[in-house]
Amino acid sequence: xxxxxxxxxxxxxxxxxxxxxxxxxxxxxxxxxxxxxxxxxxxxxxxxxxxxxxxxxxxxxxxxxxxxxxxxxxxxxxxxxxxxxxxxxxxxxxxxxxxxxxxxxxxxxxxxxxxxxxxxxxxxxxxxxxxxxxxxxxxxxxxxxxxxxxxxxxxxxxxxxxxxxxxxxxxxxxxxxxxxxxxxxxxxxxxxxxxxxxxxxxxxxxxxxxxxxxxxxxxxxxxxxxxxxxxxxxxxxxxxxxxxxxxxxxxxxxxxxxxxxxxxxxxxxxxxxxxxxxxxxxxxxxxxxxxxxxxxxxxxxxxxxxxxxxxxxxxxxxxxxxxxxxxxxxxxxxxxxxxxxxxxxxxxxxxxxxxxxxxxxxxxxxxxxxxxxxxxxxxxxxxxxxxxxxxxxxxxxxxxxxxxxxxxxxxxxxxxxxxxxxxxxxxxxxxxxxxxxxxxxxxxxxxxxxxxxxxxxxxxxxxx
Amino acid sequence: xxxxxxxxxxxxxxxxxxxxxxxxxxxxxxxxxxxxxxxxxxxxxxxxxxxxxxxxxxxxxxxxxxxxxxxxxxxxxxxxxxxxxxxxxxxxxxxxxxxxxxxxxxxxxxxxxxxxxxxxxxxxxxxxxxxxxxxxxxxxxxxxxxxxxxxxxxxxxxxxxxxxxxxxxxxxxxxxxxxxxxxxxxxxxxxxxxxxxx
Ligand code: SF4
Numbered sequence: 001x002x003x004x005x006x007x008x009x010x011x012x013x014x015x016x017x018x019x020x021x022x023x024x025x026x027x028x029x030x031x032x033x034x035x036x037x038x039x040x041x042x043x044x045x046x047x048x049x050x051x052x053x054x055x056x057x058x059x060x061x062x063x064x065x066x067x068x069x070x071x072x073x074x075x076x077x078x079x080x081x082x083x084x085x086x087x088x089x090x091x092x093x094x095x096x097x098x099x100x101x102x103x104x105x106x107x108x109x110x111x112x113x114x115x116x117x118x119x120x121x122x123x124x125x126x127x128x129x130x131x132x133x134x135x136x137x138x139x140x141x142x143x144x145x146x147x148x149x150x151x152x153x154x155x156x157x158x159x160x161x162x163x164x165x166x167x168x169x170x171x172x173x174x175x176x177x178x179x180x181x182x183x184x185x186x187x188x189x190x191x192x193x194x195x196x197x198x199x200x201x202x203x204x205x206x207x208x209x210x211x212x213x214x215x216x217x218x219x220x221x222x223x224x225x226x227x228x229x230x231x232x233x234x235x236x237x238x239x240x241x242x243x244x245x246x247x248x249x250x251x252x253x254x255x256x257x258x259x260x261x262x263x264x265x266x267x268x269x270x271x272x273x274x275x276x277x278x279x280x281x282x283x284x285x286x287x288x289x290x291x292x293x294x295x296x297x298x299x300x301x302x303x304x305x306x307x308x309x310x311x312x313x314x315x316x317x318x319x320x321x322x323x324x325x326x327x328x329x330x331x332x333x334x335x336x337x338x339x340x341x342x343x344x345x346x347x348x349x350x351x352x353x354x355x356x357x358x359x360x361x362x363x364x365x366x367x368x369x370x371x372x373x374x375x376x377x378x379x380x381x382x383x384x385x386x387x388x389x390x391x392x393x394x395x396x397x398x399x400x401x402x403x404x405x406x407x408x409x410x411x412x413x414x415x416x417x418x419x420x421x422x423x424x425x426x427x428x429x430x431x432x433x434x435x436x437x438x439x440x441x442x443x444x445x446x447x448x449x450x451x452x453x454x455x456x457x458x459x460x461x462x463x464x
Numbered sequence: 465x466x467x468x469x470x471x472x473x474x475x476x477x478x479x480x481x482x483x484x485x486x487x488x489x490x491x492x493x494x495x496x497x498x499x500x501x502x503x504x505x506x507x508x509x510x511x512x513x514x515x516x517x518x519x520x521x522x523x524x525x526x527x528x529x530x531x532x533x534x535x536x537x538x539x540x541x542x543x544x545x546x547x548x549x550x551x552x553x554x555x556x557x558x559x560x561x562x563x564x565x566x567x568x569x570x571x572x573x574x575x576x577x578x579x580x581x582x583x584x585x586x587x588x589x590x591x592x593x594x595x596x597x598x599x600x601x602x603x604x605x606x607x608x609x610x611x612x613x614x615x616x617x618x619x620x621x622x623x624x625x626x627x628x629x630x631x632x633x634x635x636x637x638x639x640x641x642x643x644x645x646x647x648x649x650x651x652x653x654x655x656x657x658x659x660x661x662x
Contacts, residue, residue, distance in 0.1 A: 015649070015652060015653055015656045016649065016652060018631050019630075020629055020630035020631060021629050021630060021631025021632065022629065022631060022632075024646065024649065024653075026653070026656055026657065026660075028660070028662060035496050035497075035548075036496075036547070036548065036549070038498075038499035038500070039499070039500065039501045039549075042499075042500065042501070043643075047643070049643075049647075052650075052653075052654075053657065063496075064496075064497065076497075078497035078498070079497060081497075081499055082497060082499055085499045119662065122662070127547060127548075127549075128546075128547055129545070129546050129547040129571060131547075143546075143547035143571055144547060144571070145547055145548075145549035145552070145571065145574065145575035145578060146549040146550075147549060147575070147578035147579065147641065147642070147643075148574075148578070148642075150643060151642055151643055151646055154643060154646070154647070155643070155646040155647065155650060155653055156653060156657065157646055157653055158642070159631075159642045159645070159646070161629065163570075193484060193541060193544050194484075194540070194541040194544065194567060194569070197541075197567070197568075197569060197570055198570065227541075227544065227569060227570070229570055229571075250662075257661075258661070258662070261661070293484050293486070293544070312483055312484075312540070313482075313483045313539065313540075315482075316482055316483040316484065316539070319482070409488075409493040409546075410493060410494070411493045411494060411496060411497070418516070428486075428488065428545060428546075430486045430488040430489065430545060431488070431489060431511070432488060432489075432492055432511050433488050433493075436492070436494075436511055436516065437511075437516075
């Protein structure tokens with residue numbers, strides 16, 4: 001029988017099927033962080049339950065950590081309290097914990113793959129919706145709520161109805177200055193933020209086959225922004241090369257055995273999907289968003305659409321543009337920028353810093369721009385130094401902060417002030433996402449770099 | 465976390481006819497710093513509800529005394545965005561037991577079911593009918609019957625049905641949660657885990 005990649009991984013993790021209900025779904029790897037886990041541990045305690053497989057759960061502090069002076073005590077007592085709770089709970093239940101200051105600390109979806117915790121065919125969950133990132137390795141990975149965190153801790157299972165299947169094919173050659181982020185923002189702009197709700201997506205076609213693991217992670221990361229529970233890409237040599245010799249990857253004969261199995265994890269010819277979409281790489285430009293959800297994006301050289309031209313409610317659309325201080329038919333090129341944020345689990349990896357550096361090299365940061373460059377992990381930070389990127393960005397007038405989620409969700413002090421415009425490489429441009437009243441333009445690291453040196457929205461192709 | 469059983473809910477409703485209401489609006493990230501499940505209702509829709517100086521924004525529906533009740537009626541694609549269960553807690557803590565929309569984001573819907581808020585997905589037409597009934601008369605009562613899977617505008621008798629899987633339905637009718645179920649099959653889970661390669 002012909003099966004999809006998704007079916008193969010899903011079906012092999014169903015412990016029990018409930019008639020008229022969800023599947024009891026086994027979880028191979030579970031990530032926790034300080035924000036969505038404390039209440040789950042309280043739940044365990046109040047029921048007197050243990051953690052069933054502590055070796056399958058990994059804790060890292062990232063959502064609510066400072067990105068400056070991490071060696072000092074955390075000032076905000078509430079944040080410090082959450083970090084302490086994560087540490088105490090991890091210690092109490094025997095869970096490995098990469099807290100603030102730990103050499104392996106960083107954003108959960110950056111450190112997981114970097115250390116070989118993520119692997120093809122795995123089922124992976126975390127109390128963070130961008131867990132979909134790990135799908136880049138051919139894993140089924142998705143975000144869960146705190147009740148489900150408690151379920152995984154206590155039973156290593158959650159209850160999930162099996163989603164429908166969608167395949168998105170993108171073929172052809174990507175143009176100059178078009179990055180994986182642009183591919184994802186393009187697809188979301190076509191599907192809207194609810195276009196894939198109820199589905200699990202497989203990305204296929206030569207555009208994804210030719211992408212690096214970093215690029216695939218960026219794409220899978222953004223699956224949730226089109227409403228999908230997650231997205232995945234079949235593992236191949238690129239995947240195996242990335243994972244080989246990572247600290248927690250299998251070694252020797254066990255590795256060989258695993259790779260042989262992972263090679264079978266692809267969609268068979270003739271397998272069917274509930275929905276299949278095709279896009280052409282040559283239609284994709286560097287993208288930018290102009291509104292308050294990630295579906296409100298367009299090629300950077302286009303003008304903001306008319307309310308009548310977009311699907312959905314005119315009132316909601318107008319409210320969104322009003323919040324942004326933009327009008328229908330405006331061109332985005334030349335719009336003034338106050339902040340640039342390079343970072344997050346979407347675009348906080350080494351490739352993203354390389355891309356940023358490729359534009360700012362030999363130029364100077366614009367005076368009107370405040371730039372926050374935040375590596376996704378200490379490992380990314382180390383590579384930035386090793387590869388000489390730090391020197392390039394210093395010469396251009398930028399500084400590097402310490403790893404964490406930072407302005408992606410602005411729980412720490414990295415908040416964009418009310419009314420200010422930020423070009424951000426993160427994943428959400430919701431009202432106030434980056435700080436109360438903040439206005440976010442989502443884009444690639446190249447577009448962010450172009451804005452950082454010119455002070456306005458600029459087509460990066462002109463600077464490449 | 466245990467919650468109240470849900471059977472028939474008869475209540476007035478609060479209209480919020482905006483699309484794509486995301487979880488950052490339902491509960492902004494800066495209110496996620498608690499280590500206990502307490503007080504989230506106060507910050508439900510915080511930035512729409514209050515000015516920066518913490519005075520209420522009069523134009524926002526939760527500050528309008530005409531509208532109240534245990535049912536929140538939202539626009540299409542309600543609850544998109546982050547996986548934070550805090551959003552569902554905030555809805556529950558504020559006093560809502562049911563959210564009605566013509567379309568829900570997946571994770572939010574799941575989280576609601578896990579904390580005892582019933583997500584009722586109705587047709588786009590029926591959602592319009594509810595809005596106009598409430599705007600005609602804010603005292604309009606809506607009845608949600610979980611057993612029968614129906615939602616009725618009591619003043620007009622107009623009715624729609626909604627889907628819920630039978631497992632979740634039983635849970636809500638009895639106030640059970642998934643952990644109770646999973647605990648009961650631990651042996652089966654352990655056998656399964658022993659057979660896995662990694
Ligand atoms: S960077 Fe943003 S999206 Fe990624 S894990 Fe952190 S908060 Fe979530």
